[in-house]
Amino acid sequence: MSLLDVKNLNVAFGSSTVVHDVSFSIAPGEKFALVGESGSGKTVTSLAVLRLNQDARYGGSILFDGNDLLKKPEAAMRAVRGKDIAMIFQEPMTALNPLFTIGNQIAEVLMLHEGLSAKMAAQRAVDLLDKTGIPEPARRALAFPHQLSGGQRQRAMIAMALACKPKLLIADEPTTALDVTIQVQILELLNQLQHEENMAVLMITHDLNLVRHFADRVGVMERGRLIEAATTHDLFAQPREAYTRKLLASHPTRAVDAVDDSSTPLLVAEQVRCTFSIPMGWFKKKEFVAVDNVDLTLKPHETLGIVGESGSGKSTLGMALLRLSSASVTGRIAFVGNPISEMPSAALRPLRARMQVVFQDPFASLSPRRTIEQIVGEGLELHQPKLGKTGLRDAVAQSLAEVGLAPEMMSRYPHEFSGGQRQRIAIARALVLKPELLLLDEPTSSLDVSVQQQVLLLLAELQRKYGMAYLFISHDLAVIRAMAHRVMVMKDGKVVESGTTEEVLSHPRQAYTKRLLAASSYSTLEEGRIGAPGQE
Known part of the structure; x- marks a missing residue:
């Protein structure tokens, strides 16, 4: 019997449907990965399992242990989140509370779901931080999120998600901010916990080689649709869809020119x-x-x-x-x-x-209250005030086009974009001044x-x-x-x-x-x- 069975899932925001008729299942102890380009619907699909998409309308069913999560009242979902189904979010700085220490945030989960005393929960929090590879875990437990590096914040998020030993762990880009040595440690840790606790894992990632080393089965998403699903071996050996073959063929290639050694240092x-x-x-x-x-x-x-x-x-x-x-x-x-x-x-x-x-x-670096046009154009307004409104808008449109985003997106806000699209906006903001x-x-x-x-x-x-x-x-x-x-x-x-x-x-x-x-x-x-x- 499947632990998670997603059937004909549709997710819509307003009049726009972003996930179309997606179906897949995950057995107890199985590792299933959803891959695809930025904006393909991977994260929206995973957030739908915990009903965390704000203002979304859902269709279809999401069965967990035989119960349809889409029909549960919100109070029942709060009991599921963090205990039976936990999630590692893609951007730890926005997922962690800036007003509480790392240790307090992990301890809160343990006190809420497992009824531990404050002292026992604090010690467990330190043990979990140590298990995820954070140096000086007792000291780091007393730190606030802004006092940790990006990789350390990601490891703290993983520690929090694993605190209650969930039946299903949803890992949204769990190694994005981690260096290569810690990536290996985290994958080995997830593998170890998965075997020890028979924990199922739904991994969302763009790192295809991480998937090859970690997942049992893979689903490929494109424009909100699940276009291909197979065992990891079969998908890498014989991909059916042209889109999957394109993903597998993508890799960094060197395209830089030589430097003039006689030039004056910048x-x-x-x-x-x-x-x-x-x-x-x-x-x-x-x-x-x-x-x-x-x-x-x-x-x-x-x-x-x-x-x-x-x-x-x-x-x-x-x-x-x-x-x-x-x-x-x-x-x-x-x-x-x-x-x-x-x-x-x-x-x-x-x-x-x-x-x-x-x-x-x-x-974390894009203001949630400003449009993309305002964010990208802010530097131009300050440093090139003579451009005027039309010139400013044209420069912003050109900068967005250079990073692969349509100028029509200028009126939207950061939360309306995927993680990868937000990174491109950040690059456009820096490039617009041609530094x-x-x-x-x-x-x-x-x-x-x-x-x-x-x-x-x-x-x-x-x-x-x-x-x-x-x-x-x-x-x-x-x-x-x-x-x-x-x-x-x-x-x-x-x-x-x-x-x-x-x-x-x-x-x-x-x-x-x-x-x-x-x-x-x-x-x-x-x-x-x-x-x-x-x-x-």
């Missing part, structure tokens, strides 16, 4: 050190070194890839280089000859148009494989056209291999290895770099190519 950083002050009681504080004496140079037209595990200091360094970090920063930073590390904020403001950033979590320096913090982490390749080719073309330099932070070594001229490997705030992309990724010297590459080979093959069907 960005120079010397002995950059970033520290945070951590409270240790009423009157004591401890200094935490997030970035430790880092030197780097970046030339026009060049891409510097910064890689390392979650918490290694990659994003903190990137923010510090653009004077956007909340840390205490020392050292010298010069941009186009200007010593920006020494400049007051008012003097630095005119240079902001020349250096932009694409943040890791697009939903000389662009900090890309995991810019393709939430994009499906085909759109990922489109965005990488777009970034390479824009680099050629406008001469932009990129600081490219990523845990995806296939993407770094495709985009970067040079690579810098970070661990515990220090640079442990650097050099050309070929030197570092093909002939690593340090054991840490070799470990990252070994973990990456779990889902990628040589030269950054996504594994072909049937290859292991």
Whole structure:
């Protein structure tokens, strides 16, 4: 008997139907994956199982343990959510409450569904954080979501979802924000728990090689319809649909030009050190070194890839280089000859148009109260006020078209888009000013494989056209291999290895770099190519 049986599911918002007649089933202990491009209806379908799509109308039936979830009253659904069916959301920063510590949020689930005391729930929360690979779990349990890195927030979400040992775990892009070594750990953890508890898993992902290593069966969605479903082996070996074959054939390919070694550096950083002050009681504080004496140079037209595990200091360094970090920063930073590390904020403001950033979590960085036209055009209004209303609108439309979004979408709001579409909006907002320096913090982490390749080719073309330099932070070594001229490997705030992309990724010297590459080979093959069907 199936644990979950979705029959002829339809999901509509207003007059628009976005999921059409979808049917699939999941047996107890089975791992089923839904894959497809951004906007194909994967996440809407998974949210329908818990009736979490706001203002949606449902048709068909969703049977869980023989009971139709679409007919349950809301009070009964609250008892199901978190206990029998748990969910790992795609964007942890928006799913976690910013006013409560990580430990309190995990403990709340345990106290509500399992009746544990506050003390026992707090200890279980620490144990769960430790199990998902978060360092210093007792200290991290006392941290607020904004005090954790993107990968650590994702692991905290996983710990919360697994707290009550649910019968069905819905995992919406569970490894999107995780570095390659933690991806392997999380997959092994999910496999272990799935075997121990006979837990079923519904995985939503754009990472086809993760699916190949993890899922028993796969369903492929396109434009709200389930067009193909088969065992994982059969789907990768003999895909029936042309759309599935296109997904399987998509992989990052290198499309960057050589850099002029004689050109004057655009960005120079010397002995950059970033520290945070951590409270240790009423009157004591401890200094935490997030970035430790880092030197780097970046030339026009060049891409510097910064890689390392979650918490290694990659994003903190990137923010510090653009004077956007909340840390205490020392050292010298010069941009186009200007010593920006020494400049007051008012003097630095005119240079902001020349250096932009694409943040890791697009939903958290896009204002929910502003339209896409207002979000993308905000920088132009500030830095190019003479454009006028028509010129501004035309520039926004062009920027959206460059990242593959229709100009007609300008009147919509961020919540109306999928995760991948929101990431493209964030890229359009940064590109609209045609900056000389662009900090890309995991810019393709939430994009499906085909759109990922489109965005990488777009970034390479824009680099050629406008001469932009990129600081490219990523845990995806296939993407770094495709985009970067040079690579810098970070661990515990220090640079442990650097050099050309070929030197570092093909002939690593340090054991840490070799470990990252070994973990990456779990889902990628040589030269950054996504594994072909049937290859292991």
